Amino acid sequence: MNRPSLLRGVDRAALAVALATRLRAAGVLVSADGPAEFVAALGVTARSRRDVYWAARLTLVTRAEDIPAFDEVFGYAFADAVRGVDPVSSKSRAAGRVSPAEGLSDAGGATVEGLPWLTRQTSMAGADTAETDSALAVPDVLPSRLRVRADQPFEAFDAADLRVIGDWLERTAPRWPQRRTRRREQSRRGRRIDLRQTMRASRTTGWEVVTLIRTRRRRRPRRIVFLCDVSRSMQPYVTVYLHLMRALAVRPRMARPEVFAFSTSLTRLTPALSHRSAEVALARANDRVADRYGGTHLGPAVADLVRGPHGSALRGAVAVIASDGWDADPPEVLERAMRRLRGRAERVVWLNPRAAATGFVPTAASMAAALPYCDVFLPAHSLTGLVELFDELAA
Template sequence: MTTENTNPAAHGLLRGIDNAAFVTSFVARLRRAGIRVGLTEAQSFSRAMAVSSFADDFETGGPRTRLYWTARVTLVDTYVDLAAFDSVFAAVFEDAVFSLDPPSRRQNPASAAEDRNVTLPAAEGEDEDDTGLPWATLPTVTGIGPDSDSPLSMPERRPSDQVSFADTPFEDFDAGDLRRLDQSLRAALRDWPRRKSRRLRKQARGRRIAMRQTTARARHTGWETVTLIRHGAVIKDRRLVMLCDVSQSMQPYVTAYLHFMRAATLVADGEVFAFATSLTRLTPVLKHKSPEAAIDEASATVGDRFGGTRIASNLRALLRSHHGNAVRGSVFIIASDGWDSEPPQELSAQMARLRRRAHRIIWLNPRAAEPGFVPLVGAMAAALPYCDEFLPAHNVTALDEAIASIGNSR
């Protein structure tokens, strides 16, 4: 019978195999036979298998002939290697008739299940255990022992350290995790939102004509306007201002948030503040080159950490200070669980003032990740109507989502 044009894995020939595993195994046998096959040749063979048509009649052995020439053209570039190549190809495919005959496999499902990983006859000079090829499925996943020389062995798949690190709660971080967090945050904050300022700068493709500069240039051409000077808005990074709660209820997350604040000061030139019962500016402290020294100095600077919480009073103090001008047009981040000792009405009033100044307000609440969380705390409920985003930031994955949200603050 004939089949439609497609790659060999879609038909009886090499049906269901893993293409990369088959190419790797076949190339390994060629190398053991003394044929020099590089990675480029192996890649060419893999690509040729994906695009070649194996639509010949299965009864005449056409697919095997097509595979032979595909492998020979892509893997052999020296005439003296042809004899060795023919020997290896014959050893691999001469007795593999069942794989070229799909009807016979469909007639006997039991035998098909038994032959999912076919063991071929060993070539001359090879061990019996090294001749298997992954015909129907991937080979069994086994760990590679220290004394194992089998080219068909596959490493045992284990969970990635990065995945484990990303899903670990901040309260379970050790010193090594915190160093990795610092590097990860600094890399993630590279893509920072930008905005047009009101300042104008000379630009060759500016949309506006700079009348003063154009007139001054015309003085040298008899007041004839020969050259138009154009200008456009200056593009600058959008300012980030972060206010972090360091009270007792936020103790498990403070160190991780301080690393986030340090990355914001180094990469985004942000203004960062910590608060519990009073407000403390940490921007100059967190610019230290050493992460450990910066965090230790910041912890020593905040004298009221792990105490009570006064969100509204500290927000008022920030907006009234000369640092309040940095809030205008900024991305303002508040990291707090919303537990406040002051009346919710005061926080609502300060959030309304903040809403008129900031470009975007993002509230990070690590408690929001808990199952069944509902923002019923008075302060949290009063602040939510003024927030653009309300996000949990209890681990690295959630913090990355928060950074992505900051990146969308155009």
């Protein structure tokens, strides 16, 4: 098979990612595996501009209403392209032409000027401003319809967007933390030599030791205990946190995660959220939590979790508490409960969506009493905040 000559010398992966980024910025719904399929299609048919057009349209466009926006972005990117190694944006600027996509902006707010055909570009949102902006970038695995809204609070999302976020959380859940066990397994990069297995392997080489069998400590997923505040002050974030708790419960490789919700009393939601259907799981969870959107008894809820029948699940686990810190009980109750919780858990992570406000200060007495016992304090009020939570848990 002859090598296609149209895109010779072009970084096809960078081309696919850049084109998908421009299409998403224009409002086109591009699937997560669309760029990979586009690269595969370019390897088969890329001899003419028409071939590239249909390869991109069939792999990157999933809705009929996105075709006009796709044609506009594609026409600007590949207009008057004579050589495959000639960036279109450079030719357009040299000729002094006005881009047909003028006014189109990407996720970082920069004006679209063309495709980086010769340089690799990271698949992160806001890649054009990655060198000047120190903010956390959201991976390209984020749903395309939500990438441009990564920094918006969850209270601005509708039910359909929350359902998409739930699916994304379920796919991202394998990034949860791990722990080292006492058992060992073979590994080429292990530091300890297994003498028994090394001598057994030397039987095939005349009892001459040729290969050293090395081992390392085996790793297992660390248990996560999630405690979510479902009181009225947390109402805009409860749905997303329920999706997050469901992502914990449905993972088959998780070390028996435990999920609890509280408002005026503590309720175990692990069996209800274990259903494969997100709608059924959330409906069951809402039915079990009879006191949702009511008052808040944060201190007694944490105390019930520590001294209850499921308190042993906290030993060596990562305890994640999602609450804004408001409590109807004295702060001394929460402080005593957090002291016992910190003595059992490996790490304590507190999610407070109110902490995203500029100049946030924990004025609530209960929140101030709990902070000394927390290892990580995050807002987790947006998709970017959830990605930061994943990085902290994976660390």
